[in-house]
Amino acid sequence: MNSSRALYFRLLREIQPYWPVVALSIFCLAAAAGVDVYLTSLLKPLVDQNLRADSLARSEAWDLPLEIFGLAVIRLVTNFGSDYGSAWISARVMYDLREKMFSRFLKLPVRYYDKSSTGVLVSRVTYDVSQIMDAGVQVMTTLVRDSVTTVFLLGLMLYRDWQLTLLCLILIPGVALSIRIVGRRQRRISRETQSSMGDMTRILDESLSGQRMVKIFGGFRFELTRFLRVNNSVRTLTVKRAATSSMNSGVIMLLIGITLAFIVYYASLRAQQGQLTAGAFVSFMVAMMMIQSPIKNITRINESLHRGLAAAETVFGVLDETEELDDGTQEIGRAKGALKLDDVSFDYGGNNRPALDHVSLDIAPGQTVALVGSSGSGKTTLANLLPRFYEATSGGITLDGVPVNQFRIHDLRRQFAMVSQDVILFNDTVAANIAYGDAAPDLERIRAAATAAFALDFIEAMPEGFNTMLGENGVRLSGGQRQRLAIARAIYKDAPVLILDEATSALDTESERKVQAALENLMQDRTTIVIAHRLSTIENADRIVVMSQGRIVEAGRHAELMDKGGAYAQMHRVQFTQQVEETAP
Structure with missing residues (x-):
């Protein structure tokens, strides 16, 4: 099993090619955090100077509001830059990972598919990749913005009163212990959730693609029971994950509340002794209240990180599969x-x-x-x-x-063409299905192949002829028609074997006669x-x-x-x- 550190560094390597955007986003996050803290620091001059009747001339009263307005404009720009950059990075890396996974799927040996469910593989590309990047971007955003905010606020509190600030630091050991204990449970729950989501996708794929068999053999109750079982598993795991995260945050908030009670009492004593001005006290208390939110977010980073790492295990597991021997x-x-x-x-x-x-x-x-x-x-x-x-x-x-x-x-x-009982047709046009695999299809060859396969009559009877969309696996066609399209595809390829x-074997007598005639055309000189x-x-x-x-x-x-x-x-x-x-x- 990959270690958390190795998985996360591997994810960072996927982000590395886009480091200029990452750097810009981080800068905007840090700047936005700095603006928030600087606004908090302005509470002291606001209380000690602007709100006193004899403190300022009328012309000087505009200085602080103009400064606040300028900071608000900077906050607007940096907030947009960080949000847009984070979204761009997330979308781009998801695109890259899905492209790599799809490419790897197409290169994996047949044996891999013999032991894998299509629904689970689809879940890897859709759900797991999004989980990685949701967690990855959330971790980056929280790590930068909330860590910088915490450091800046802590610096402001130290500047206002270092003795009060030291009281705040007593909660750090408790927070660290809580994160360590909860992290292990979050990783396990997230891994189980990934597995359950894969099972859900597999059951959906089997039930929906085989809906005719479900209907004819009365499998409704059986399929519903299967789905309800896995759906309930996903629900239970989701609740467990939320409960674990909530308990972790609750314990930390309790520690903060206890610390806050001592700080308020001690700060009141220092203010009474004239060692703390009203503006400094207000600025300190607001900074202390504000610091709770980033600390809370940082404690929840563990949940996002381990959810993403659990998804990364499965995604990178696919990318590490050995390709077909070539x-x-x-x-x-x-x-x-x-x-x-x-x-x-x-x-x-x-x-x-x-x-x-x-x-x-x-x-x-x-x-x-x-x-x-x-x-x-x-x-x-x-x-x-x-x-x-x-x-x-x-x-x-x-x-x-x-x-x-x-x-x-x-x-x-390229030397082989195949026609099987189980015909695979793609949700594309008739022409695209016949010329499948040809980057530059020849319309004359397509028509000639359809003619040789005795398929031209029913193709031309379609609403748009060769440009008619077939639907999923040619569901609108009869068995004989689908078979003749498969033969036309083999004729078009013109392989020697x-x-x-x-x-x-699955056709009626009339369809078999037409298909057999088409096969005789196909088999010539091969x-x-x-x-x-x-x-x-x-x-x-x-x-x-x-x-x-x-x-x-x-x-x-x-x-x-x-x-x-x-x-x-x-x-x-x-x-x-x-x-x-x-x-x-």
Whole structure:
């Protein structure tokens, strides 16, 4: 766990590039504090001179009011400068941190997302970053303004009467002890609050994105119970944090009150003895009353600091995560598409059985290879190893005879296009979704890709054609339409290797026919790996590879495997029987 000192200094390094604005803001804060204290010091001449009937001539009576007016103008300027500077620094550093976090998220390996909730990750970028800077700016403002104010007021009190001032210092040990005890509790509560807010965001993300499943399966009460539990946790922690802060401030105010009672009594005795003028007494008492507010704010700085440090732990934890391994140096233009897996094994971790167990497979350029088998047999895992979504535990994978880890990862992934059962569409235009990833999209290519994917008809029927916004994940489209847009995107990319992960398994017969025709256009002159559930869709594949428990149990063309009468023939007979039963009157 990072120490508080290390976390805070790391946060200061994020602020360091903007030190001119920080310096200006600090100067304005200090100047504003100085003006406030100087105004307090003017109470002595006001009481001792201006308020006496025989003290000043009429012309001299304007001196002090004009001085106060000038100080008010300076206070206006310095207050605006400090507030604006603090807000600018806070917004800028939040921008930087969120940019760094988002960039790091996009570079993290797939394994990181396998064990992380999207809602928690969103909470890191939105809630935690704002907590850091709210606390950071508040700490800086309090530390400068209230510390300077306290020092100046203390100096004024020493100047007016040093003996009375020494009485005020007796509360310092008690304040320090209170801060130390409360700080530990605040840090723990803030850390628990961060975790609870992450859970709340996760539950919101799951419940709202899956609202149809919630409705159809009657999950309202279950989701509400989950949300109420975490919402109550956030409420309880918020109250605990406020109670701890209030108790800390209350104890300090009690110490100040006790000290104040002694000071008033002692000051009264000194005034009676003529050792303290009325103006000096008033100035001292106002300064002493004013010093309570900055001292109170300084005691609360611990709460803000530890809330920010708890958030900093999670934010910097993300920034410290190891990025995807990208140690390849070899560039590649357009691959021929020859793939080879040589004795490849892979383990997700925590399982007794590896997902892939010594798999060897040779795929020639332009060849269509279908992977079939029951769920959990390793088909999708094998496909995910090719673009290095995961790294093989052992064995080697080559593209055109070169190990895939020798290519720069961006260059390697440019050689692959993917169409899966779970289509991802972005809340953008149709054209932007088809040309996704292209910084300079070509409208003619977009139209040609849509035509080849048999998507042009329904696209042109939309209100704004290719400029129509799709909404979140293309919610307004049918399953077949979304699938054909995904195929158009793969056609537009024009990658030499294509991965089809059960691209038609969730479609009705009519949609499947259109999507299958689009896939045939897409597969031309490309090395294609097809992960298929319906065996009828891959009978024309150049090779069919049957997998079971992470191993290849047989491979060959459809006719060869049917004649062999092995695992593939058995699977085919079962599916054929089911289809006959489903279509029988």
